[in-house]
Amino acid sequence: MPLPNSSPDETEADFDLDELNNICPSCAKTFARKYDLKRHLVIHSGVRPYVCQGGCGEAFKRSDARQRHWVKNPTCEARHLGRVIGTQEGERMLKRYAHRQARRLESGPEFKKHVKSSAKRESPV
Ligand SMILES: [Zn+2]
Numbered sequence: 662m663p664l665p666n667s668s669p670d671e672t673e674a675d676f677d678l679d680e681l682n683n684i685c686p687s688c689a690k691t692f693a694r695k696y697d698l699k700r701h702l703v704i705h706s707g708v709r710p711y712v713c714q715g716g717c718g719e720a721f722k723r724s725d726a727r728q729r730h731w732v733k734n735p736t737c738e739a740r741h742l743g744r745v746i747g748t749q750e751g752e753r754m755l756k757r758y759a760h761r762q763a764r765r766l767e768s769g770p771e772f773k774k775h776v777k778s779s780a781k782r783e784s785p786v
């Protein structure tokens with residue numbers, strides 16, 4: 662979505678009021694997009710909408726936190742994926758999942774063996 666930032670005509674007053682109102686009522690932080698504000702508001706509400714449905718009962722304020730949880734607990738991610746499959750979230754996850762699996766293979770030992778470089782093997786932390 663292109664931002665109309667070229668020659669803003671203030672006299673016409675047809676700018677998006679919604680855009681100007683993306684201010685957090687709790688900390689007065691401003692956001693360029695409503696989406697960003699919405700995501701930010703969660704921090705104050707204490708709600709954790711990103712639930713891991715992998716059976717561990719954990720919930721997270723942000724999707725990237727849940728993502729980190731899944732990096733540590735791939736079983737959770739696989740189970741969660743099994744539950745949301747067929748939904749919009751499931752579709753998104755599947756794509757990301759497949760993408761990551763592909764990258765994992767590329768950087769995995771099989772690939773390294775194939776490349777056979779003289780570099781020392783580094784174990785991931
Ligand atoms: Zn805030």
Ligand SMILES: [Zn+2]
Pocket residue numbers: 713714715716717718719730734737738
């Ligand atoms: Zn989990």
